[in-house]
Amino acid sequence: xxxxxxxxxxxxxxxxxxxxxxxxxxxxxxxxxxxxxxxxxxxxxxxxxxxxxxxxxxxxxxxxxxxxxxxxxxxxxxxxxxxxxxxxxxxxxxxxxxxxxxxxxxxxxxxxxxxxxxxxxxxxxxxxxxxxxxxxx
Numbered sequence: 001x002x003x004x005x006x007x008x009x010x011x012x013x014x015x016x017x018x019x020x021x022x023x024x025x026x027x028x029x030x031x032x033x034x035x036x037x038x039x040x041x042x043x044x045x046x047x048x049x050x051x052x053x054x055x056x057x058x059x060x061x062x063x064x065x066x067x068x069x070x071x072x073x074x075x076x077x078x079x080x081x082x083x084x085x086x087x088x089x090x091x092x093x094x095x096x097x098x099x100x101x102x103x104x105x106x107x108x109x110x111x112x113x114x115x116x117x118x119x120x121x122x123x124x125x126x127x128x129x130x131x132x133x134x135x136x137x
Contacts, residue, residue, distance in 0.1 A: 052086065059087040066092065066114045070107060080107055083124060092120045097127045 053063065066085050070076065080103045083096040092115045098104050108122040 052088070054088040056089075058090065062090065062092070062115060063087045066111050069110045069114055073106070073110060076103060076106065079103075079127065083107060085111070087115075090115070090119060093123060094120065095123045096125070098124050099127055101126060 053059070063085055066087070070083070070085070071081055073080075077099045079096065080098050083094055083098060086093040086095065092111050094107060094111055098107065104122065104124040104126060107124060108120060111120045111122075
């Protein structure tokens with residue numbers, strides 16, 4: 001059972017705080033333990049992720065407008081509709097897999113129309129083509 005702290009209206013799990021404090025004071029965790037697995041699964045700080053989405057009202061409003069425009073486009077695949085949109089200080093970062101180069105460009109165009117020119121970094125990736133089990137031989 002995870003220890004939880006009540007703070008205002010939000011409930012915050014104390015497990016990440018406890019793990020982070022062990023790491024910050026230099027305790028070593030032996031390889032192969034559950035604790036090591038938990039720590040190795042923690043996100044790294046290599047770039048913005050959806051967890052690092054700005055909570056500023058203008059960024060959230062921008063995120064909402066872009067997300068609505070993407071979902072409204074019925075030509076996009078499920079992956080396209082589910083791409084990550086991260087807004088911070090008025091800038092937009094797009095991440096995740098999409099089905100094609102055209103879809104990548106289309107989502108980038110949608111985000112640019114909403115956010116403005118030079119405000120979007122398109123880091124969407126093209127999924128590799130998969131072969132069907134029912135191909136003719």
